[in-house]
Amino acid sequence: xxxxxxxxxxxxxxxxxxxxxxxxxxxxxxxxxxxxxxxxxxxxxxxxxxxxxxxxxxxxxxxxxxxxxxxxxxxxxxxxxxxxxxxxxxxxxxxxxxxxxxxxxxxxxxxxxxxxxxxxxxxxxxxxxxxxxxxxxxxxxxxxxxxxxxxxxxxxxxxxxxxxxxxxxxxxxxxxxxxxxxxxxxxxxxxxxxxxxxxxxxxxxxxxxxxxxxxxxxxxxxxxxxxxxxxxxxx
Amino acid sequence: xxxxxxxxxxxxxxxxxxxxxxxxxxxxxxxxxxxxxxxxxxxxxxxxxxxxxxxxxxxxxxxxxxxxxxxxxxxxxxxxxxxxxxxxxxxxxxxxxxxxxxxxxxxxxxxxxxxxxxxxxxxxxxxxxxxxxxxxxxxxxxxxxxxxxxxxxxxxxxxxxxxxxxxxxxxxxxxxxxxxxxxxxxxxxxxxx
Numbered sequence: 001x002x003x004x005x006x007x008x009x010x011x012x013x014x015x016x017x018x019x020x021x022x023x024x025x026x027x028x029x030x031x032x033x034x035x036x037x038x039x040x041x042x043x044x045x046x047x048x049x050x051x052x053x054x055x056x057x058x059x060x061x062x063x064x065x066x067x068x069x070x071x072x073x074x075x076x077x078x079x080x081x082x083x084x085x086x087x088x089x090x091x092x093x094x095x096x097x098x099x100x101x102x103x104x105x106x107x108x109x110x111x112x113x114x115x116x117x118x119x120x121x122x123x124x125x126x127x128x129x130x131x132x133x134x135x136x137x138x139x140x141x142x143x144x145x146x147x148x149x150x151x152x153x154x155x156x157x158x159x160x161x162x163x164x165x166x167x168x169x170x171x172x173x174x175x176x177x178x179x180x181x182x183x184x185x186x187x188x189x190x191x192x193x194x195x196x197x198x199x200x201x202x203x204x205x206x207x208x209x210x211x212x213x214x215x216x217x218x219x220x221x222x223x224x225x226x227x228x229x230x231x232x233x234x235x
Numbered sequence: 236x237x238x239x240x241x242x243x244x245x246x247x248x249x250x251x252x253x254x255x256x257x258x259x260x261x262x263x264x265x266x267x268x269x270x271x272x273x274x275x276x277x278x279x280x281x282x283x284x285x286x287x288x289x290x291x292x293x294x295x296x297x298x299x300x301x302x303x304x305x306x307x308x309x310x311x312x313x314x315x316x317x318x319x320x321x322x323x324x325x326x327x328x329x330x331x332x333x334x335x336x337x338x339x340x341x342x343x344x345x346x347x348x349x350x351x352x353x354x355x356x357x358x359x360x361x362x363x364x365x366x367x368x369x370x371x372x373x374x375x376x377x378x379x380x381x382x383x384x385x386x387x388x389x390x391x392x393x394x395x396x397x398x399x400x401x402x403x404x405x406x407x408x409x410x411x412x413x414x415x416x417x418x419x420x421x422x423x424x425x426x427x428x
Contacts, residue, residue, distance in 0.1 A: 100317070100321055101313075102313065103311075103317075106306070109306055
């Protein structure tokens with residue numbers, strides 16, 4: 001169809017007004033492992049499936065949830081190497097801000113700057129869009145916040161959301177279970193239950209990753225043992 | 236020579252500057268307001284090279300305003316102080332700004348703050364400060380009179396004493412001064428001497 005004739009160049013619009021490369025980038029995201037985030041009254045939790053290509057992979061060296069600043073963490077669905085590049089840039093942005101103002105960058109501003117980078121790669125010659133959607137979670141003076149950033153560079157603040165393979169079912173599940181009064185502990189339980197919905201096999205601390213930030217403003221990736229504890233509470 | 240002093244009180248900051256604008260031996264005007272507002276709750280007192288003072292203060296003020304517009308939130312005093320220091324530091328080894336300055340501000344969350352910066356990009360948070368010849372005569376006086384629960388009236392008394400000392404001992408003492416105070420209600424002129 002006529003669409004595919006315009007799918008070669010990122011910077012060319014198709015007749016229906018789409019940038020087809022961005023659509024394809026979103027396909028790459030939808031093929032990636034499920035990730036989700038839930039914003040609670042006193043914190044945010046993000047979690048992802050850690051689907052490894054083989055049992056021989058040393059899973060202790062694989063880290064999908066990354067800390068950008070002590071108060072902000074991020075997880076992705078899509079292409080891992082693209083994620084690493086964005087994490088590098090975001091960390092630098094955050095440190096530059098700190099060096100200028102000697103204060104930590106607010107979450108919304110970091111999201112905006114990172115989204116601007118992703119947008120750049122949809123309007124520059126010779127590059128392709130990033131094949132990841134990001135879930136950024138942080139706690140600053142405006143409280144706990146959760147943002148999704150897409151390959152197009154558009155970003156949304158969410159109370160709860162999911163990206164990746166099972167996102168429609170996961171979002172439906174979250175919609176039913178989410179309430180404005182939920183606290184962090186409940187949010188972690190809900191996150192685990194949501195991951196369980198679409199998971200093939202048995203959830204354990206070694207095949208999922210969970211990151212939490214609370215009123216102490218310290219983003220932490222939970223250890224395998226901590227995740228297993230939460231899983232026991234949920235069973 | 237410009238005279239600036241600043242005093243941090245219990246819930247306010249007070250700054251005083253002389254109000255003469257001069258070029259070499261001529262007084263151009265005697266009622267110049269040299270305490271420049273950055274926003275509703277912060278001011279700069281900048282002394283030094285004539286062109287650099289205005290150029291530098293306008294540059295910082297514009298960037299502070301840009302931040303506020305972009306991010307729908309104002310910078311606090313500490314951030315502005317560190318940002319200003321950073322700009323002085325960056326320019327230092329190419330084309331330095333020859334200014335000594337003080338930044339006085341009031342933040343809702345953390346209260347009053349007074350910062351002292353010099354042309355070498357030094358930054359210090361202080362309770363009392365001053366630039367120029369005036370500071371040489373007033374700082375030890377302020378050390379004696381300052382305490383953490385300082386009220387507005389006590390601070391005015393300190394500044395009056397400082398001005399009297401300067402007029403007594405400095406050969407080229409400026410004749411007129413302006414005192415401003417910054418608190419939760421913003422910046423206002425307290426009195427002119």
